[in-house]
Amino acid sequence: MLPVNEAETIIFNLVPPLDSPSNTEIVDLLSARGRILAAPVTSKLDFPHWDNSAMDGYAVRYEDVKNSSRENPVVLEVIGEIPAGYQPKLSLQPGQAARIFTGAVMPEGADTVIMQEVTQRQENRVLIQAAPKAQEFVRKRGSYYQAGDKLLPDGMMINAPEMAILAAAQCNQVSVFRKLKVAIFSTGDELVTPNQPLQPGQIVDSNNYALAALVEQLGAEVLMLGIVPDQPEALRKTIATGIENADIILSSGGVSVGDYDYVEEILAALGGEIHIRAIAMKPGKPLTVARFSLSNYRHPIYFGLPGNPAAALVTFWRFVQPTIRKLSGLTDGWQPVWIRAKVPQELRSDGRRESYIWGKLNLVDGVYEFVLAAGNQVSGNLINLAHTNAFAVLPVGQKMVLAGEEVMVLQV
Structure with a gap:
């Protein structure tokens, strides 16, 4: 043996x-969930696609507001409003601001966003009552990903996060392993x-x-x-x-x-x-x-x-x-998953072979715990396999694990 x-x-x-071309196929995005990428994915788009606001507030020039405070607020003229989904046509000059909403494109001349909670609006003016950091609340174009770089590597499974990335990158078809x-x-x-x-x-x-x-x-x-x-x-x-x-x-x-x-x-x-x-x-x-x-x-x-x-x-x-x-083509994550867990009850083996004892792995107060399945632990008994999600493993020569001790557990 x-x-x-x-x-x-x-x-x-x-x-x-x-890894051969004969083992790959092209599928539509909606059919890609659960499949494994056969080739790296790139995009022609930068992420973010443009400089945009991370807050509802006001787009301003940092130089205009760097010394503002509640005691000495800076007063700026509000020259327009920029909702998300539109290309702004205005351009900020010194002493000006634009009302802006989360996700909206930054206007020309602006480099910083002031969150609305530290402002006070007075008709076509806004009082800036706190000094921001330079470029605060601005998501710069390409700061997450630059067009042409590797977006997703081959050998990874496409799950919900990857589906979102592929959709955002307008990757309507992908190469996957069969x-x-x-x-x-x-x-x-x-x-x-x-x-x-x-x-x-x-x-x-x-x-x-x-x-x-x-x-x-x-x-x-x-x-x-x-x-x-x-x-x-x-x-x-x-x-x-x-x-x-x-x-x-x-x-x-x-x-x-x-x-x-x-x-x-x-x-x-x-x-x-x-x-x-x-x-x-x-x-x-x-x-x-x-x-x-x-x-x-x-x-x-x-x-x-x-x-x-x-x-x-x-x-x-x-x-x-x-x-x-x-x-199937997975590069990482295909190996067995081992976890060290405490056992609340005694585990026994004859020690002659590596023994696999089935039960349930739980996370209790931040500590993994393995609970032995009730009933006889014999290979012909499938009844107590219900709810099994792990096996405690006793190596050759080890006949017992005492209650409260730790054991290596194979998660399944």
Whole structure:
């Protein structure tokens, strides 16, 4: 069995991000949310587009008002009003001011804005009752971004803030990486779908549904291949279909040592190079990882996950989720997220393998706290997986974490 960290290194090194032109596409802005930029974005616009006011107040010349105070206010002539959305036609001369509103273009001759709270209006005059700083409350053209510079880098996901930036920059189309395709199937003669009557000895296949939901949450397309019986030819055809049509193939079950476990033999026959057969983790020991080289650009990766529901989810979150994120083109943020948290109750392990204990991570008074899920922590118990958002991890050799101590937690 491979140590977990060694297996992680092997898996992540197998995954080059999408980088060829054949893996990119142009999408409209409204279709870009959740996609990953395949090329840096630039704009022809400066931000701000022009010198504008950051306050409601008066546009003035700094030299006119630099010595003003409540005791000795400076009196200026108000020669006009500048609302937002208009190009001012007036030009300030010494001793003059213009009423201006937030976002409005600064008039020629003005270099500073006085906030209205420190002024007093008297018909066509305004009393300035406080000395400003030079260029105060003026947003200078290009001070946020200058046209032609990199606006957004490639390899980042487009979320709400990036959507706003792209819209403001009038980037109506963007180059993004294509969506990954992930094929999913479960193996086992004992499995039935949720709509089938359950006979003695049968098990409802929950893994297909859980894995599909997780894959879709990551923005990839799911190819559901269903339940495959423990028959070599059926398994071969299903795996071959996945290799031909998907970037990642996920199976659950059929990867332990048993009379009907044909997966590794089939992978090798289809040209797969098997890199991992078992990992020293609990749950999740029976994990098979193989890679296929179909062309210079196509290298499908196969993950044979354990059949037990908790083990399937642990191995997905630990290895498959970051793999999908990296392969999707993310430059940063694809790695597993680790947090140190306190535990209010005792945690136990047999110490023989790296143990993953599921529960819920909360932020309490500024301190992360991991609360153990109620019920039995066994890989076949999917009932207490509800609300799981983290796993406390006890390394090999550690059998206990006392209440009040800290533990490393994998956030999912």
